[in-house]
Amino acid sequence: xxxxxxxxxxxxxxxxxxxxAGAGDSARAQVVDVMKAAGPVIARKNNEMQxxxxxxxxxxAGSAGATRSQFESQLTLHIEELARSVELLPPQxxxxxxxxxxxxxxxxxxxxxxxxxxxxxxxxxxNTQVQQIWRDLQPLQTSYNSGLFGEGSLFAKTMRVMLTxxxxxxxxxxxxxxxxxxxWSRVDLGLELLSCEVGFTEDQYARLIELLRAExxxxxxxxxxxDVYVVVYQLGHIPEKKIRPIFExxxxxxxxxxxxxxxxxxxxxxxxxxxxxxxxxxxPPEAKPATNRQEARK
Numbered sequence: 001x002x003x004x005x006x007x008x009x010x011x012x013x014x015x016x017x018x019x020x021a022g023a024g025d026s027a028r029a030q031v032v033d034v035m036k037a038a039g040p041v042i043a044r045k046n047n048e049m050q051x052x053x054x055x056x057x058x059x060x061a062g063s064a065g066a067t068r069s070q071f072e073s074q075l076t077l078h079i080e081e082l083a084r085s086v087e088l089l090p091p092q093x094x095x096x097x098x099x100x101x102x103x104x105x106x107x108x109x110x111x112x113x114x115x116x117x118x119x120x121x122x123x124x125x126x127n128t129q130v131q132q133i134w135r136d137l138q139p140l141q142t143s144y145n146s147g148l149f150g151e152g153s154l155f156a157k158t159m160r161v162m163l164t165x166x167x168x169x170x171x172x173x174x175x176x177x178x179x180x181x182x183x184w185s186r187v188d189l190g191l192e193l194l195s196c197e198v199g200f201t202e203d204q205y206a207r208l209i210e211l212l213r214a215e216x217x218x219x220x221x222x223x224x225x226x227d228v229y230v231v232v233y234q235l236g237h238i239p240e241k242k243i244r245p246i247f248e249x250x251x252x253x254x255x256x257x258x259x260x261x262x263x264x265x266x267x268x269x270x271x272x273x274x275x276x277x278x279x280x281x282x283x284p285p286e287a288k289p290a291t292n293r294q295e296a297r298k
Contacts, residue, residue: 048119050126051133055111058137059144064111068104071148075100078149082159085174086167099158103148110140138271145225146273182227183218190231198247198254207246211238217277223269232262233269234277 056063079096082088088096114136118124126133149155160168191200191208200208216234223230235243236259247255266276 047124047126051115051118054126054130054133055114055137058134059111059141064108068108071104071107075104075149075155078155081174082171085171086163092162095158095162096155099154100149102154106154107140107143107148110143114140142271142273145223146221150273179220179222180218182222183230186222186227187212187231189228190235193228194232194235194255194258197258198251204246208235208243211235211243211246215239215242219275219277221273221275223272223274226265226269226272226274229262229265230269230274232258233265235259236262 052064053062056067059067075097078100079088079093082096083093114133117136118126118129118133147153159171163171187209191205194200195205212231212234215238219230219234240256243255243259244252266274
């Protein structure tokens with residue numbers, strides 16, 4: 001990844017050019033001494049820039065400021081959606097806002113711990129420690145993808161204490177309906193992904209949707225960055241005797257391989273916040289998903 005040179009780097013480059021352009025031996029020696037002294041500073045700055053770019057880039061934004069703004073927008077939207085579900089008084093909104101910002105502070109404190117672990121090491125070299133940094137980032141990325149204000153957060157705890165049982169039940173219903181809508185909206189994309197490998201007919205497409213409706217329950221939580229693959233995962237858990245008759249002999253090896261790959265995605269999906277279906281999960285709402293590609297694109 002390319003980075004813009006820092007002011008210090010630009011100054012040293014200018015000094016070097018002056019030295020090369022014909023300064024005397026004494027001046028040239030002074031420039032060389034300055035550049036040698038500044039070398040560790042430049043190296044540290046470059047390592048810090050690379051580390052920050054890597055950390056925040058893998059957390060969905062390019063900088064700490066962009067990540068913070070993203071969280072602020074999510075928090076505001078979350079409170080507004082909650083207020084539409086149940087009547088919230090201004091003091092209640094304020095409490096939720098403070099709790100959400102507390103979650104943000106805890107998250108950025110964890111990021112800073114990762115940063116300081118490496119930046120405090122005088123021998124830190126970003127290019128040689130990328131894999132180790134990536135491992136340390138995994139819990140942070142999981143928290144990011146599963147939602148900063150979800151289960152276990154200060155926001156969620158404050159909401160549970162603040163809402164009445166009836167309000168809490170209403171919020172849970174609204175959240176579940178939203179998740180169901182999102183899941184069924186991804187079914188079309190998930191099947192298109194499979195169709196690129198196998199080549200579905202319109203009839204096969206419709207039968208797969210009906211099979212999903214009859215044999216699976218929507219998950220409790222999706223995986224943000226991999227939500228399309230949740231559909232493939234769901235299909236992969238339907239008994240083969242029910243899905244095999246849909247396909248021609250020449251298609252089945254391709255379909256079977258794709259389903260196997262879908263089942264293998266479970267660890268990654270769970271890492272990204274995915275929670276599989278559970279027995280008490282409700283069936284899809286009355287608004288059924290499209291039964292063919294034409295309807296899906298309307």
